[in-house]
Amino acid sequence: MRGQDPAGLRVTAMRTLFALGLAGWLALIFGIASAQQADPVRIVPRLTGTAPPMASEHIPPxxxxxxxxxxxxxxxxxxxxxxxxxxxxxxxxxxxxxxxxxxxxxxxxxxxxxxxxxxxxxxxxxxxxxxxxxxxxxxxxxxxxxxxxxxxxxxxxxxxxxxxxxx
Ligand code: HEC
Ligand code: HEC
Structure with missing residues (x-):
């Protein structure tokens, strides 16, 4: 059987490793792309206006x-x-x-x-x-x-x- 042949096993293992590596890279690339898309500041207008996040601003009633x-x-x-x-x-x-x-x-x-x-x-x-x-x-x-x-x-x-x- 091919599965018991050590050379065949090595090829299968290498293919698996390669596939895993490729999946990792794809996940990383898509992860970065979607993180950029989901930037909330870009989608939703900031209710705070242009105030820097840590400043204490006057808050309207x-x-x-x-x-x-x-x-x-x-x-x-x-x-x-x-x-x-x-x-x-x-x-x-x-x-x-x-x-x-x-x-x-x-x-x-x-x-x-x-x-x-x-x-x-x-x-x-x-x-x-x-x-x-x-x-x-x-x-x-x-x-x-x-x-x-x-x-x-x-x-x-x-x-x-x-x-x-x-x-
Ligand atoms: C997840 C969202 C959600 C939450 C939480 C929620 N509601 Fe509602 N409510 C709705 C929606 C949507 C409708 C209109 C459609 C419907 O009747 O399901 C509604 C309808 C109603 C109505 C009108 C019913 C009628 O027959 O005209 C009342 C009164 C009401 N809700 C009271 C409450 C109270 C009190 C609570 C808290 C215990 C509550 N709701 C929690 C979404 C919600
Ligand atoms: C003291 C009694 C009372 C309490 C407490 C109360 N309600 Fe009401 N609610 C009413 C009555 C009575 C109406 C019908 C309209 C009116 O008379 O204001 C109403 C209407 C509503 C409606 C509109 C339903 C429609 O079909 O338009 C919503 C939504 C609602 N209440 C949600 C709430 C929520 C949320 C709370 C808690 C934060 C709450 N109510 C607490 C008595 C109450």
Missing amino acids: LGRPIVDDVRRMRNYPEQPPVIPHSIDGYQLTLNANRCMDCHRREFTEGSGAPMISVTHFQDRDGQVLSDVTPRRYFCTACHVQQTDVAPLVPNTFQDAHDVGRKP
């Missing part, structure tokens, strides 16, 4: 949140709705979730708050739980307050209703 209790239209069906009420001082920690004091299914009748939707009960495997799933526990990772300020960056968003073929 936060925008005034809109707290009129009017539920805002969503710009597309999957948008996490913006929060139309104040969330000042609401604790959202490992042990306390103030949001769920009103938005949990069991409390909605008393609070008048809309229940978290069914997607908030599904874990990452699609299993439906009886309470909010861990991946939806930190509400403010997705839901933000609507703030009364001009957009930070230009925006050319078009409603899905206004694009595409008209009937």
Whole structure:
């Protein structure tokens, strides 16, 4: 058998080593290329402006949140709705979730708050739980307050209703 022949074995070993070396070089080259592409400063405009990272700059006050209790239209069906009420001082920690004091299914009748939707009960495997799933526990990772300020960056968003073929 060829596998037992020492010369054949040596050739196979050398080929394997060569392939490994080539893979290493390719990984290095592509690694450098993608690291350059993913440079966050180039993709996202810096919110800090041109200030050097370690300087202590004057920070403008936060925008005034809109707290009129009017539920805002969503710009597309999957948008996490913006929060139309104040969330000042609401604790959202490992042990306390103030949001769920009103938005949990069991409390909605008393609070008048809309229940978290069914997607908030599904874990990452699609299993439906009886309470909010861990991946939806930190509400403010997705839901933000609507703030009364001009957009930070230009925006050319078009409603899905206004694009595409008209009937
Ligand atoms: C005291 C009760 C209460 C608490 C606490 C509360 N909410 Fe609400 N939430 C409401 C009510 C009531 C509404 C319906 C609109 C209104 O009256 O402001 C609402 C509306 C919302 C909406 C808009 C839903 C839609 O369909 O437009 C979101 C999003 C929301 N809340 C998220 C949160 C988050 C996140 C927290 C925690 C940081 C929170 N809420 C804490 C009572 C509460
Ligand atoms: C991973 C992102 C994410 C997190 C975390 C999250 N939500 Fe949502 N939420 C959404 C999206 C997306 C929608 C709209 C689509 C849907 O209903 O799933 C939504 C919808 C809602 C609605 C409107 C429901 C309706 O039927 O109109 C409420 C209220 C709400 N979320 C409250 C909460 C609260 C309270 C928490 C924290 C316990 C929370 N969400 C955490 C993404 C999130």
